[in-house]
Amino acid sequence: VTASSTASFTMDHERAGRYTVRIVPEALNRPELDAVLDGRRSLVVVSPTVERLYAPALDALAARNGPRMRRIVCVSGEPAKGLAAVERICDAALAAGMDRHGVFVAVGGGVCSDLVTMAASLVRRGVRCVRIPTTLVAQIDAAIGAKGAVNFAGRKSSLGCFHPPALVLADPVLLRTLPLPEIRAGLAEIIKIALVSDAPLFELLERVVPELLATRFQEPADDATTVMAASIRRMLEALDGNLFEDRSYRRTVDAGHTFSPKLEAAARFTIRHGEAVAVDLALSATLAARLGFLATGTSERIRRLIATAGLPITSDDLTAELCRDALAEAVRHRGGRLNLPLFDAVGHARFVDTSQVVDQVLELALEDLRLPLAEDQRVGVS
Amino acid sequence: VTASSTASFTMDHERAGRYTVRIVPEALNRPELDAVLDGRRSLVVVSPTVERLYAPALDALAARNGPRMRRIVCVSGEPAKGLAAVERICDAALAAGMDRHGVFVAVGGGVCSDLVTMAASLVRRGVRCVRIPTTLVAQIDAAIGAKGAVNFAGRKSSLGCFHPPALVLADPVLLRTLPLPEIRAGLAEIIKIALVSDAPLFELLERVVPELLATRFQEPADDATTVMAASIRRMLEALDGNLFEDRSYRRTVDAGHTFSPKLEAAARFTIRHGEAVAVDLALSATLAARLGFLATGTSERIRRLIATAGLPITSDDLTAELCRDALAEAVRHRGGRLNLPLFDAVGHARFVDTSQVVDQVLELALEDLRLPLAEDQRVGVS
Numbered sequence: 001v002t003a004s005s006t007a008s009f010t011m012d013h014e015r016a017g018r019y020t021v022r023i024v025p026e027a028l029n030r031p032e033l034d035a036v037l038d039g040r041r042s043l044v045v046v047s048p049t050v051e052r053l054y055a056p057a058l059d060a061l062a063a064r065n066g067p068r069m070r071r072i073v074c075v076s077g078e079p080a081k082g083l084a085a086v087e088r089i090c091d092a093a094l095a096a097g098m099d100r101h102g103v104f105v106a107v108g109g110g111v112c113s114d115l116v117t118m119a120a121s122l123v124r125r126g127v128r129c130v131r132i133p134t135t136l137v138a139q140i141d142a143a144i145g146a147k148g149a150v151n152f153a154g155r156k157s158s159l160g161c162f163h164p165p166a167l168v169l170a171d172p173v174l175l176r177t178l179p180l181p182e183i184r185a186g187l188a189e190i191i192k193i194a195l196v197s198d199a200p201l202f203e204l205l206e207r208v209v210p211e212l213l214a215t216r217f218q219e220p221a222d223d224a225t226t227v228m229a230a231s232i233r234r235m236l237e238a239l240d241g242n243l244f245e246d247r248s249y250r251r252t253v254d255a256g257h258t259f260s261p262k263l264e265a266a267a268r269f270t271i272r273h274g275e276a277v278a279v280d281l282a283l284s285a286t287l288a289a290r291l292g293f294l295a296t297g298t299s300e301r302i303r304r305l306i307a308t309a310g311l312p313i314t315s316d317d318l319t320a321e322l323c324r325d326a327l328a329e330a331v332r333h334r335g336g337r338l339n340l341p342l343f344d345a346v347g348h349a350r351f352v353d354t355s356q357v358v359d360q361v362l363e364l365a366l367e368d369l370r371l372p373l374a375e376d377q378r379v380g381v382s
Numbered sequence: 383v384t385a386s387s388t389a390s391f392t393m394d395h396e397r398a399g400r401y402t403v404r405i406v407p408e409a410l411n412r413p414e415l416d417a418v419l420d421g422r423r424s425l426v427v428v429s430p431t432v433e434r435l436y437a438p439a440l441d442a443l444a445a446r447n448g449p450r451m452r453r454i455v456c457v458s459g460e461p462a463k464g465l466a467a468v469e470r471i472c473d474a475a476l477a478a479g480m481d482r483h484g485v486f487v488a489v490g491g492g493v494c495s496d497l498v499t500m501a502a503s504l505v506r507r508g509v510r511c512v513r514i515p516t517t518l519v520a521q522i523d524a525a526i527g528a529k530g531a532v533n534f535a536g537r538k539s540s541l542g543c544f545h546p547p548a549l550v551l552a553d554p555v556l557l558r559t560l561p562l563p564e565i566r567a568g569l570a571e572i573i574k575i576a577l578v579s580d581a582p583l584f585e586l587l588e589r590v591v592p593e594l595l596a597t598r599f600q601e602p603a604d605d606a607t608t609v610m611a612a613s614i615r616r617m618l619e620a621l622d623g624n625l626f627e628d629r630s631y632r633r634t635v636d637a638g639h640t641f642s643p644k645l646e647a648a649a650r651f652t653i654r655h656g657e658a659v660a661v662d663l664a665l666s667a668t669l670a671a672r673l674g675f676l677a678t679g680t681s682e683r684i685r686r687l688i689a690t691a692g693l694p695i696t697s698d699d700l701t702a703e704l705c706r707d708a709l710a711e712a713v714r715h716r717g718g719r720l721n722l723p724l725f726d727a728v729g730h731a732r733f734v735d736t737s738q739v740v741d742q743v744l745e746l747a748l749e750d751l752r753l754p755l756a757e758d759q760r761v762g763v764s
Contacts, residue, residue, distance in 0.1 A: 091534075125542040149507070152469075152472060160506070162507055162508065
């Protein structure tokens with residue numbers, strides 16, 4: 001990853017070539033976008049919400065590009081993220097005469113990004129895809145990596161692809177219309193990336209999260225951009241060298257994603273992904289403290305930031321049994337028991353052997369989650 | 383490409399890693415196959431013909447691997463090569479508990495290879511795929527590259543992927559049950575690869591094609607292996623460095639595939655792909671001769687070998703208009719008009735500017751195709 005400014009990052013990958021992620025205003029009206037389109041046949045795929053809220057900007061984009069550009073609205077919502085939705089997009093692309101030089105433009109959240117990435121990987125064995133993510137999670141996480149996926153045969157994201165984008169334009173202005181739970185979900189992933197890799201980001205979040213949440217990342221504008229840029233940079237750094245997940249099972253970005261999948265399943269998806277990640281991070285903090293390598297005060301500080309972001313730090317569904325199941329699953333999926341990502345200080349990841357998480361430690365860590373947090377206490381800063 | 387013996391070739395690719403293509407007897411009972419399987423969950427996908435003819439060898443493979451291996455029969459025939467068939471394979475793989483370490487084994491012709499390659503690229507964002515091709519075309523062409531595809535929205539191979547195999551085992555013994563038209567289709571691709579890259583292979587074919595055809599590549603066994611090994615080696619060399627077709631539009635392996643797609647479409651697929659390739663190669667020869675860079679005697683020699691292989695050298699559907707359409711399409715799909723692959727001697731490709739193929743040249747070349755071939759004449763060997 002190289003940063004060409006405070007808000008522009010370029011990923012160089014031996015297999016994937018190069019792509020740029022930029023934080024820009026007016027993402028739908030940018031020379032970088034026009035440079036990729038450049039007279040080629042294109043299909044703009046938007047979520048229903050984007051079509052409703054941003055039709056004028058989309059129409060202006062269409063007017064600039066003429067009949068070579070077409071636009072369709074894709075489905076929204078995780079349950080609709082299936083192969084049928086991908087087929088509809090492919091069908092529209094081929095009906096529009098898309099050839100191997102064609103370009104997809106995905107404007108929407110994670111579902112839109114996943115579906116369009118899948119379609120772009122399949123049409124003519126792979127065409128370019130520009131992503132203009134419109135949710136905070138997509139802007140700092142889901143839409144800046146190489147992955148696309150659909151749910152299949154009742155299994156979440158069980159079919160998918162690695163198909164890196166040609167360009168990602170993250171526009172903070174688009175967040176002003178986002179529902180608050182979506183802002184919170186993004187904050188959960190931002191807190192995660194700060195915990196494993198960026199102490200100054202964590203400290204900035206402690207200061208500005210209430211205002212960022214209240215203003216949906218519009219104010220303070222400089223801090224909002226700093227938070228987004230740091231999150232994007234750290235995420236790209238974490239992906240770099242392992243973009244196709246074929247080099248290492250030690251992925252710091254898996255932090256917060258050990259217990260959360262089981263928690264989501266146990267709650268039958270009534271808990272949001274971001275909320276489950278928040279609970280997972282809180283448990284990871286108390287676990288790290290009970291394992292003896294994270295200061296108790298730091299663990300409390302982490303839980304306090306999560307709570308300040310309006311996110312949960314525990315759940316009735318979070319039982320010891322669920323946690324043991326999740327750890328067993330992690331062993332299977334992360335190439336062995338040595339690859340549990342935790343943190344031994346704010347901003348620093350450590351990989352732990354799951355067999356260290358004995359029943360007594362787990363149960364104490366779960367109890368810690370139920371303790372009330374002191375109101376305004378900052379002790380044991382690591 | 384490196385050859386570790388006369389019958390084993392390894393492709394090393396910066397993006398794809400490494401894979402080996404080997405010519406072996408008893409492909410279903412090989413230590414190389416067992417080494418990839420190695421206790422992992424696997425799904426063997428076979429064509430209906432393979433299930434019918436080779437059930438004992440498949441059952442022995444299953445017995446060696448126990449309950450971690452499952453087997454299903456896929457559809458056969460180009461019209462059935464669609465996403466629904468891929469979904470069935472993915473469904474069976476997930477139902478069998480395939481994780482990211484799983485292995486697909488495709489045993490069948492080009493359709494089976496295409497479908498399983500697609501499934502293997504999608505399940506868990508890509509798992510390994512061993513190919514055991516059972517047709518001559520698949521053994522020397524379709525199954526040794528990186529591509530998979532399905533027909534979609536009425537368009538041939540309009541969705542697809544690049545997903546290189548983990549291992550390819552080509553077993554000439556499997557060809558003994560192949561229908562003769564399938565042997566001829568393979569010979570068309572072998573003649574193509576000889577024309578663009580291997581004069582000694584062409585000369586060997588001139589000597590042994592009648593017996594290879596009559597014995598379905600069983601006799602002379604040494605010559606059959608030599609022909610297959612040379613074809614595989616030259617094909618891998620042609621793919622090398624451009625396996626994902628992202629580096630160059632100048633692909634020698636596109637020879638024989640300029641006019642043939644339009645011819646197949648015009649004949650509404652009553653002409654086989656291999657036959658259309660044969661006609662394309664014959665026209666390419668007369669065109670090269672009329673353009674003045676291939677000896678007329680060599681052009682005749684090429685047509686004679688094609689005819690000896692029992693393949694057509696012309697077709698009533700091959701009109702000048704069809705050829706002009708095909709050239710226009712080639713300009714669109716091969717990055718401009720400079721990339722028409724022809725040959726200026728047996729064994730040597732040359733890329734020609736399509737604008738050189740003026741109407742008069744094209745019509746003369748088409749007329750040449752209708753001329754009778756002298757019975758046993760070898761003149762103008764290049």
